[in-house]
Amino acid sequence: MQMINTDKAPKAIGPYSQAIKYENLIFISGQIAIDPKTQGLIEGDIKKQTERIMENIKAILEEAGLSLNHVIKTTIYLKNINDFPALNEVYGKYFTEHKPARATIEVSNLPKGALVEIEAIAGL
Template identity: 75%
Template sequence: MMQMIETDKAPKAIGPYSQAVKYESLLFVSGQIAIDPETQEFIGGSVEQQTERVMENIKAILEEAGLNFDHVIKTTIYLKNIDDFSRVNDIYGRYFKEHKPARATVEVSNLPKGALIEIEVIAGI
């Protein structure tokens, strides 16, 4: 059975999708950009500021499902500029200390709202 996961502590979906979907023993978290959940506004700023907001949004969704970053199996990071890789890694690494999920990082030509980064995750329940 599928279950939609929704929390006010993360941004509302800006399209026809869910923040996350739980299916059997997996949680699929939709790609998150730097939207402040309190204002529903894109925060902009540096890639570091955006990465921090994205990771906090993911954290809130995981927590709503009763999980944390130790449950994450795979992440995909979409970067507007691959030269930001090391700066993103520094912040990302604060959330994944001992546990290190599989990951792909790709440079893309554009992201919603002009974001510099988007991250999606798959977690095991």
């Protein structure tokens, strides 16, 4: 087992790693729209927050020597399920030909008041 951390993604806001490599899998912790430069939640709507999250996931994967094409599954936690179409609009720009399995769940709240959180599993 190996921890994966990069300065190009936000530091963990609790006792966890950005990602863990276990055998041929990379488990990326749930990402909210934190700017890695300021460590603060970005302001903006669901589209802006989704874009920041996808860039953070991409940076973690790059640190592991992988790309978004290696993502097997994502789980998305939405504060408001009505944001689903706008989320898909941005998410779809990152997963064009390769489309991982996915679950999307509405939740009552997220850390720091985020609108969305995304976790991912990638394979080598």
